[in-house]
Amino acid sequence: FCVQVPPSLDALRKSSQQVVNLLSKLTNSSDPNLQADENPSSDFPLPDFVRSYLIAFIAALFITLVQLLVMFAGIRRNLLQAFRGDDSEIPRRLSSENINYITGTFHFAGYLIGYVILAYIFLAIFLFIILISIDALITYGNVKFLETILKIIIPTLILVFFKMYLNKILGQYIFLQHDGEVLSINNRRAFMVFIYFNFFLDAFLGFVAAIMRILRSIAGGVLYMCRLDYSPLGRKLETIDSGFSAYCGFIFVECAHRHPVLLYFVSHLLRNHLYPTNTKRLSKARHKWYVAIFLLNNPTLIYRRKQFLTRLQENELKMMLIGRNNMKELYIEQPPILAHRASIISAKDLEDIWERRKF
Template sequence: MDSKDEVNYMDYTDWYIDDPVDTALPAELAPCNPIIRVDLFHISAAGASVVVLVFLSFFVKRRWMWRSWCRGAPGLLHPAGLLESDCHRGIAAAVFGVLVCSVCAVAIDSNPLPIGLHYSKETKEYWKIAALLYYPALYYPLLACATVKNKVGYLLGSLLSWLHSGVLIWQKVECPLSQEPYKYYTLLRSLPQFLCLGFLSVVYPVLLLRNGEKSRNSTLHWWQADEYYMDYLRVLLKKRPSKNSARTDQSCISSKVRTLLRSYVYIPMKGFRIPPKLTVSVTVALVTVYQVALLLVVDVVPTLQKMRAGVHEEFSYVLEGFGINLSDKRDEVIRIVKYYFWIVEACYISAITTSCCFTLSMLMRSMVLHRENLLSLYRGDTGKVFNVQRRIRPSQSAIVSWMSFTSYQVAHVALGLSIQLLVFFMCFGLFAFLIVVPILHGRNLFLFKILETMWPFWLALVVVLLIQHVLARFLFLHKDGKTLSITNRRGLYIFTYLFFMFNVLIGSIVAMWRVALTAVYNIIHFCRLDMSLLHRGVECFDPAYRCYVGFLLVEVSHSHPVMKAFCFLLLRSQDLGLSGGDRCKNEEEGIQLMSNLTLAKTARSRRVRARWHLAFTLLRNPILIASRKPDVCPAVDLVSNGELNSSSRHSPDDNLTKSELCEKE
């Protein structure tokens, strides 16, 4: 070995020496110490939250028990009435959105519980568990202030929201950059937090100014819900248009496109309002999509850009060491490698964009189906939703499912988006490197060479498939008037036998396509809890779908608008302080829900019709089924259209009396 070779040998060995890496951060990424430290703010905010909760508990209990000052003990205020329609959906959704951002901080940040405590790596997981309880307790008063529904609660809510949003904005203005994984990541991650806290900072002062004086009236607590239930009954009892006036041009393309768009776009319906729990679930799902997509982008795209910028001449020697020769010129090799890195980056960005679009479209589709399922269950049509007739009543598992529905939605959206990104990135990458790039540059046509050598095989399969369709259309199918029948059966048997081997090969391709299609379909619909990814017969083994079923059972059994409208009508008649005759008269006029409520006299036929509608809707109400008297227990067998089931019509016990039927059941 001469001296020149020895020098080159020494140069190559220097590549494997672990040189010390300069870990000093640039000046712009140096650790930032804001004036309001994070740990000091969290300690102060936690103390303020505890003081606000204690004050509101004493204030509300003593205001309700004013006659006896020491009677009763103050209790913890509930954060939000998620089963009540008068719950402020915007405040609940905003607070839950802030909680989702806090979950991301706990999972990613090196300091999950920023309260000034120092802990080791061994105890870090325990502090993460404590942080999962700390952040809900920290933002608890932001919800509790809205449930009080008076000036004091709105004032304290305004102060707390201003405190959280002001300190957050101050800290991000002072320290907008972060060290890892991307310098602008913490600032971008805080955008949903800015929006949610900003919304709270505006809503609480508005409630304080507009509803502060009126909130002293206790009837205001249920007045908005009363209006919603009245609107629901107006739409329910409104006269339906005749079937003859319906459109007959439903087969045109424009109507089909319009129907398809309506099935994926949630349009508010008059007389129906999405439950607060669903509003919160959709909000946190959108925040989760943003947080997960942002994390997936900042973890990969900056790294690919650094790798593309760091490609130099020595990289060609590395490729030659693996036997890869892209070109004889070093400059062209560098250009080709950078071009490939750019393709990978473009495929990744396209994959994450496609994943976000599919996830958002699935969430919108879920909103439409949520409304359809709730309306069907309000009518008592359980067979349309669950595919079987079942009783609508809460249970232990249903309550647990209702509690965890929103959390399950967050987890499924995050995991589904990650899986979609992986699958779509692989598909885009294979399509780019096996089809697009070879066609543009005219080299590395491996896939096309394989297809070229196998073209007789593919042509034979296509020809056989076309022959079968042509024979079935013109030889084996006979049309007699409006009916179709099979003819030339002997030829059918002959060609079935002759094409057996070809159909085996076609069936293999169909089987592979079925696996791919099933996988892609389940991956796209993974974020949806309102549909099971399993077959109808085994959908009970899908834990996410079981959670959704339990959620529906609790919502319908405890938030039925017809039952609550009836109760509000009774409460309104009692609060007005009217006599018995006037009260009954007003109840009947309120039940009718006609446009002109000031008429002194109402036709008897309308009154009878309104009473029948009310009786029928209350009879079909799932909440009242368990409390129904035995004399009307056979009405449980009614279906949604008011007719008896086939088993009830032709039962051998038709001649029994109602009491005997009740005893037998």
């Protein structure tokens, strides 16, 4: 299909030139005598489409492949997060949505193919339009239609960026303490006055920000359409995105059936209890070596071992006895190891417990 398109690009350029000239006549009343595409006085003369077509479709192919590789890496990352119970990127799994998860698994492969093909086409068309504009500006040097658009856009963007950086400078050096290192308002009265007068300008900039939001949403949606792990609708509305819902269902079903801890536990039960194959017990030395290797790979579990906790409890008890002798109090607070006793115990009971533990 991509090879069959270039021969018909010349006819497409001529028809597109007529449409562009018609639009320029409607938007620009200063030049009422615009002619066809061969006339150099056209507001937006279109260049040859072949160069833009080839560059656009090659760039779209490259971007799509990169996005797919990023998505495959994201699948691995999201699976590991699901194993840990981390819901920072994908929503939390709910038992009431199990049917939706399994149906999402049905659709995942088919949705992925459809999204990738459509994303490639849209991205190629989007890049094709941008490259035509750049090529026209480079080829003809003076494009009235683009100049008219840029005269409207550039001053607005300059005002927006100036206002944005002015707010950052004022916020850092005037309205925040310690140059923005602490989130505490400084010069509170000046801050309130600035908010009052800034409201009127921000009401105008809000229209510009809304338009920019729409344009960014379009660009982001086209660029990330091939990725099912990303929803352009945002965290609040991502559940109504069919592609993202299928992706979440795929992740949750994989997590439920391929969780490494679950698989190891089940295999351990099958190997050692239901179908025992080796009745030879490990020696005590080998068992200690296994424990040592396990603790080296999982150092945080050292503080949860029984011996460490017992030693910690004894040290706490000893410190409490020392404190009793220094302060000469008859009653002290209960240590953690005596959770089954009353909250207030006598000093003699503590001494008896300590004597028993010493031997």
